[in-house]
Amino acid sequence: MNKLPVQRRDVIKAILLATTAPWVMQSKGAFASSCDNIVRLGATYSPDSMNPFATWSSFWPTVFTYDYLVAVDAQRHSDRKGFAKEWSVADDNLTWTFKIWPGMKWSDGKSATARDAAFTYNYLRDSIGKPDELNAGWNSVDDGLKNVKSIIALDDETLQIVTKEPTRWPLDNTILIVPEHIWEDISYADARSTFRNDPPLVGTGPMIVSEFQQGQFVRLTPNPYFRNGQPETAGLILHHFDTADPIAQGLKSGALAFGLGLTAAQWADLSKDPNIQVGESRIEQRNWLAFNCASGQGEGSTKALQDPAFRDAIGYAIDQKTIVERAFRRHADPGVGLVYPAASDYYSDLSDIRRHFDLAEAGRRLDAAGYRDTNGDGVREDKEGKRFQLELIAGTRGGNLQIPIAAVQLIAGWLGQIGIPVSVTQLEPGALSARAAAPAKGGGGWDLLVSNDWGSPAPASLLRLGNRALIGGQNQSYWINDNFNQILSEVQVTIDLKKSQELVDQAARLIYTEAPYIMLCYPFLLQAHRKDCFEGWGTEDFIWSYFPVDRLRSK
Amino acid sequence: MTEVVAGPRRHVRLRATKEFFSRLFERVGAWVGVAALAFFLILAAIPGPIVGPLETAATASGDFLTPPDSQHILGTDEVGRDVLNVVVHGARISLTIALIATVISLIVGTTVGITSGYYGGRVDVWLMRLTDFFFIVPSFVLALVIAPVFVEVIGRGREVLGFRTSLFVIVVVIGLTSWAFVARLIRSQTLSLRERPFVDRARVAGSSDLSIMIRHVLPNLVPQIAANGALVVAGAIYTETALSFIGLGDPVQPSWGTLLSLAQQAGAASAGAWWYLGAPGACVLTVSLAFVLLGNALDDTFNPRRRAIP
Numbered sequence: 078m079n080k081l082p083v084q085r086r087d088v089i090k091a092i093l094l095a096t097t098a099p100w101v102m103q104s105k106g107a108f109a110s111s112c113d114n115i116v117r118l119g120a121t122y123s124p125d126s127m128n129p130f131a132t133w134s135s136f137w138p139t140v141f142t143y144d145y146l147v148a149v150d151a152q153r154h155s156d157r158k159g160f161a162k163e164w165s166v167a168d169d170n171l172t173w174t175f176k177i178w179p180g181m182k183w184s185d186g187k188s189a190t191a192r193d194a195a196f197t198y199n200y201l202r203d204s205i206g207k208p209d210e211l212n213a214g215w216n217s218v219d220d221g222l223k224n225v226k227s228i229i230a231l232d233d234e235t236l237q238i239v240t241k242e243p244t245r246w247p248l249d250n251t252i253l254i255v256p257e258h259i260w261e262d263i264s265y266a267d268a269r270s271t272f273r274n275d276p277p278l279v280g281t282g283p284m285i286v287s288e289f290q291q292g293q294f295v296r297l298t299p300n301p302y303f304r305n306g307q308p309e310t311a312g313l314i315l316h317h318f319d320t321a322d323p324i325a326q327g328l329k330s331g332a333l334a335f336g337l338g339l340t341a342a343q344w345a346d347l348s349k350d351p352n353i354q355v356g357e358s359r360i361e362q363r364n365w366l367a368f369n370c371a372s373g374q375g376e377g378s379t380k381a382l383q384d385p386a387f388r389d390a391i392g393y394a395i396d397q398k399t400i401v402e403r404a405f406r407r408h409a410d411p412g413v414g415l416v417y418p419a420a421s422d423y424y425s426d427l428s429d430i431r432r433h434f435d436l437a438e439a440g441r442r443l444d445a446a447g448y449r450d451t452n453g454d455g456v457r458e459d460k461e462g463k464r465f466q467l468e469l470i471a472g473t474r475g476g477n478l479q480i481p482i483a484a485v486q487l488i489a490g491w492l493g494q495i496g497i498p499v500s501v502t503q504l505e506p507g508a509l510s511a512r513a514a515a516p517a518k519g520g521g522g523w524d525l526l527v528s529n530d531w532g533s534p535a536p537a538s539l540l541r542l543g544n545r546a547l548i549g550g551q552n553q554s555y556w557i558n559d560n561f562n563q564i565l566s567e568v569q570v571t572i573d574l575k576k577s578q579e580l581v582d583q584a585a586r587l588i589y590t591e592a593p594y595i596m597l598c599y600p601f602l603l604q605a606h607r608k609d610c611f612e613g614w615g616t617e618d619f620i621w622s623y624f625p626v627d628r629l630r631s632k
Numbered sequence: 633m634t635e636v637v638a639g640p641r642r643h644v645r646l647r648a649t650k651e652f653f654s655r656l657f658e659r660v661g662a663w664v665g666v667a668a669l670a671f672f673l674i675l676a677a678i679p680g681p682i683v684g685p686l687e688t689a690a691t692a693s694g695d696f697l698t699p700p701d702s703q704h705i706l707g708t709d710e711v712g713r714d715v716l717n718v719v720v721h722g723a724r725i726s727l728t729i730a731l732i733a734t735v736i737s738l739i740v741g742t743t744v745g746i747t748s749g750y751y752g753g754r755v756d757v758w759l760m761r762l763t764d765f766f767f768i769v770p771s772f773v774l775a776l777v778i779a780p781v782f783v784e785v786i787g788r789g790r791e792v793l794g795f796r797t798s799l800f801v802i803v804v805v806i807g808l809t810s811w812a813f814v815a816r817l818i819r820s821q822t823l824s825l826r827e828r829p830f831v832d833r834a835r836v837a838g839s840s841d842l843s844i845m846i847r848h849v850l851p852n853l854v855p856q857i858a859a860n861g862a863l864v865v866a867g868a869i870y871t872e873t874a875l876s877f878i879g880l881g882d883p884v885q886p887s888w889g890t891l892l893s894l895a896q897q898a899g900a901a902s903a904g905a906w907w908y909l910g911a912p913g914a915c916v917l918t919v920s921l922a923f924v925l926l927g928n929a930l931d932d933t934f935n936p937r938r939r940a941i942p
Contacts, residue, residue: 325902340899342697342710403689403711406696471883482883482894483689483711489884490690501884508780 112610114311114631119324119336122476123292123317128274129215129253130201134476136215138295138315141623142184142280143253146175146194146236149534150622152248157624160194160254160281161236170243170572171226175236182302183256184278184285191230196257198228198238200268209265216253220537220569221246242570245577249535254281283308283627292317297626309630310611328353328605335606335614338478341406344603354608357408357601359419360620361538364480364529365412366395366488366595371555375521378468379459381448382524388592389432390442394491395595396434404483408603412596414585415542419599420534422574423581427589439495450496457496465497467524472509477531478600485527488597499525515549526553527597536568536581543588556593656933665862665926672919676724686721686886687713697898697905707907709891710898718886719911725887727919729803730868736807737864738814738857745818746845746853750826756819763815771809772871778805779880799882802875806868814860821856825849855934862927866920873916888912 124135129143144160145151151159161175181189197216202225204211205218212218224246226239238247256279263272278286281304284297297313316333318324325343327333329350339347339355348355368388369377381387397411413431416423443449443457448465450457456464471485482503489499504512509528514520530551532538541551543561564584571577588594606614613628656662675682687693694708701707706715748759766774782801825831826849834844875881876889883890891912895901900908 320896321899322896322902325899329902340710340897340903342903342905343899345696346903399690403692406710479897481710482897486689486711486884490688501882503883 112631114610116310116313116335116611116626116629117327117333118313118315119318119327119333120315121318121321121324121338124289124295125291126273127276127278127286127289127295128268128272129255130211130213130217130268131270131272132214136476138286138289138297139215139253139278139280140282141284141297141313141626142278142282142286142300143255144281145251145622146254147248148251148621149249150624154624157622159622160189164248166247166572171240173238173240173247174231175238175247177234177236178304179234181281181304183258184280184300184302185256186302187256187258187279188233189256189281190233191236192233193257194236194254195228195230196261197252197254198222198225200260201252202228204265207265209269211265211269213269215251216255219246219250221250224569243572244570245535245572249533251533256280282623284313284623287312303627305627308627310626313626328607331607331609333607334611335604337602337604339603339605341408341603344408344605345406347605352607352609353605354614355603355605357603358620359410359417359599360478360531360602361417361419361533362478362529362531362602363412363415363417363599364409364484364527364597365542366597367526367528367554368593369521369524369526369555370557370593371516371521373516375516375555377522377524379463379465379524380461381459381465384446385591386442386446387448388595389590390439390446390448391492391497392432392592392595393435393439393442394495395488395597396491397596397598398434400484400487401598404481404487405598405600409598409600412598414589414596415594416539416581416585417532417599420539422534423536423539423578423585425582425585427586430586430589436491436495443495455496456498467492467497467499469499469501469525469527470504470509470512470523471501471527472504472506473529474509474531475506477529478602480527480529480597484597488527513549513553516555518549520549521555528553529600536571536577537565539581540565540568540584542594543584554593556588556591558587558591561587652933656929659929659932661925662929665922665924665929668918668922669926672723672727672915672922675720676727679720679724683714683717683720687717688884689713697900697903697908699905700907706911707905709894709908710900715908715911718891719888719915722886722888722891722912723915725799725885726869726872726889726916729799729806729872729887730865730919733803733806733810733868733872734861734865736804737811737868738861740807741811741814742818742850742853742857744811744815746822746849748815749819749822750841750845750849752823759815760819763812766809766812767816771812771867772874774809775805775871775875776878776880778808779875799885802872802881805875806871810864810867810871814857814864817856817860818853821853822849825852855930859927859931859934862923862930866923866927869916869920869923888916892916 120137122134124132124138126132127135127139129135129139146160147164148159150157160177162178164173164175166173177191177194183189201211201216201218202222205223210218221244224241224244226241228238231237259279276286276289283300283303285300286295287298288296294317295315299308299310299312301307321339321343324333324336325339325347328336328347344355347353368382370383372383401407401409401411410418414425414427416425418424447460448457458464469485469489471480473479485501489501492499512520512523513526532541541547543556543558544552544565545557545562548555561584564580568577568580571580602620610631611629612632613625613630615625689711692712694704694712694714696708696712697710698704698708704714704716706719709715709718744759744763748756779801782805831844831848834848872887873889873892876887877893881887881890892909895908
């Protein structure tokens with residue numbers, strides 16, 4: 078009788094063991110055998126829909142399925158092409174002709190022609206000015222599209238785009254080409270919101286989205302009709318995580334073959350693993366400190382923020398080199414001007430007008446501009462006699478690489494040393510976009526903002542931080558300058574690279590001297606992949622196209 | 633005359649206190665709790681002489697995420713700060729937040745509890761419905777909602793009672809969300825106390841309601857308040873850690889929760905930097921365990937029913 082409880086316990090133990098054992102063994106199996114010719118990727122963002130017209134967040138799976146017409150990678154790399162095989166522009170710099178791959182097919186077997194490309198562009202263009210204008214996602218109406226006069230398919234293999242003013246937009250745009258036979262029945266209202274574009278998708282890219290579990294994973298299968306031949310791998314699974322920790326762990330254990338968005342600590346740790354190859358690539362992200370330049374509605378706590386001399390002086394108190402070394406562990410280029418090094422055609426280090434880090438110089442310049450510490454309490458006063466106490470808000474927009482809090486600590490420390498105390502608030506993306514919205518939409522009221530943006534190598538994107546039309550959107554300092562906008566509108570209608578470079582340089586110098594932004598750094602994208610199962614990983618530019626999922630082979 | 637009366641009374645009190653402490657320290661839990669608390673209070677009181685001034689990203693000298701060695705006993709963090717240094721400085725912030733939040737919580741809870749129990753009737757009903765609200769809503773979720781609103785209302789950048797706003801907000805929010813169960817306990821005790829003869833006697837002698845509550849009821853509630861206060865502190869430390877962990881703390885003044893949050897953001901767990909996650913984690917665990925042990929010991933000592941059972 079006394080032995081009964083023990084026996085009962087044994088029975089329960091046995092039952093527990095029996096029920097968990099298969100699960101444990103199964104999960105072990107799932108993690109151990111990653112060499113099953115399925116490429117597993119990990120990333121820290123989460124698409125909410127597969128409809129590129131309705132969301133910005135589905136970029137990574139959909140870019141494997143849909144093609145651009147040309148865009149960034151096809152101009153940089155001869156072995157990565159989009160929907161168009163080749164292209165040319167007429168002497169008037171207005172008429173562009175694109176040759177589409179002959180005999181190309183959508184993944185459902187229907188032929189993919191210039192008509193599909195024309196349909197996609199016109200679908201967007203025809204929505205301009207309508208209540209349901211398509212401006213809610215990756216495929217959005219932009220300034221370039223408004224500059225277009227006509228987009229027509231001359232025949233199945235020839236697309237013609239005629240623009241009103243000369244522009245490189247027909248090459249640079251990143252609109253994903255979707256099949257006409259699927260999208261022709263979708264109304265604008267549905268396309269920008271409720272239509273989820275459920276898998277399986279129909280595209281011309283190497284990997285087709287075939288299953289989507291929101292917040293968990295996207296499964297992609299090889300496109301049998303891909304123009305360079307069906308990819309050799311059996312498929313691809315893109316896992317979504319909230320943090321980078323499971324990605325690093327997944328790479329170590331072999332559950333993932335490739336991971337993006339690692340932290341510096343994880344990257345350093347993974348680089349010691351013999352099975353893992355780490356890499357870093359320059360991207361079009363820039364991290365900056367913005368001043369609230371608005372006057373009137375939405376202005377900051379002091380008028381000094383509107384004074385270029387004040388902002389310039391602060392520029393001497395920011396040490397980009399230390400930020401790169403301490404906060405980014407050298408996984409970034411130190412910040413200079415608007416142009417990131419990834420846009421190599423336009424980058425300049427502005428060495429002749431560049432500010433250098435010197436706290437004493439910053440102090441002298443503040444004194445000279447009239448921001449002195451008159452009562453000797455260690456804190457400067459502005460011209461109205463009010464003590465400085467600036468509010469710094471910091472946050473990262475969704476999808477961008479995080480700014481380490483150490484960078485903000487450094488900035489707050491330096492400003493404190495020159496007699497400008499700063500209080501720091503970290504904001505999550507939702508709160509950030511509410512506070513950094515245009516003053517007319519209830520934003521503003523802050524003094525300093527540490528944040529970032531991720532653009533493209535096109536001039537319009539490089540210069541958008543100062544574009545008055547984008548106040549509260551991409552122009553986060555609310556800075557307005559007529560000269561700058563004049564240059565900007567000129568750049569947008571310039572095709573000649575040399576001329577365009579000159580204009581960008583002019584604009585970059587103008588905004589550097591006026592200093593509504595202090596560039597902190599241009600961070601690198603840290604990634605790692607396992608060496609044991611697949612080969613064919615390239616080394617650079619992972620982010621702009623389907624590369625390298627079209628050429629991976631199992632070892 | 634007063635001298636003659638006060639002498640023996642003081643004597644009696646002294647003896648009662650002595651007896652109380654000797655009974656309290658019969659329990660191992662009390663010893664462990666008090667020792668751990670004393671240790672952390674010393675850290676919090678004088679962090680400077682122990683580990684030097686707070687290191688920031690600007691003054692950090694170490695390498696990145698180095699494991700513990702002779703120079704950095706607890707290793708370094710992702711910007712090269714000494715983890716021991718930031719953890720000791722974090723003690724001050726975490727404990728201050730927890731203790732002040734507890735004081736707020738006890739004051740609110742006791743006031744509501746005594747008022748409700750003493751007056752009864754409609755006052756009781758309304759105050760208890762209010763208490764029920766704070767009881768039912770999970771305090772962490774409530775804190776999560778209130779914190780940003782508070783920051784918005786108070787405004788940032790100013791110092792309130794010597795705290796930066798963001799810390800002050802955490803203090804107030806924890807204080808205002810953790811008083812409900814104190815109020816319930818105090819009310820129930822007051823219900824029984826107000827029927828005692830000494831309350832009637834005071835009333836007959838002409839004492840006002842307020843005076844009865846403060847001078848006659850409140851002193852009899854001290855055991856309950858003390859025992860529960862210790863438990864509230866433990867909860868407050870957890871809440872503070874959790875709020876800071878999800879980024880509502882002050883990123884420049886590191887509390888233990890903020891440190892855990894920074895460690896997580898830096899990917900310390902997957903990079904194998906156990907010292908960075910472990911040090912603040914162990915501190916949170918030790919301090920809240922200490923408060924719970926002490927609270928239980930106090931409860932055991934005060935509570936005659938639990939004392940009766942050996």
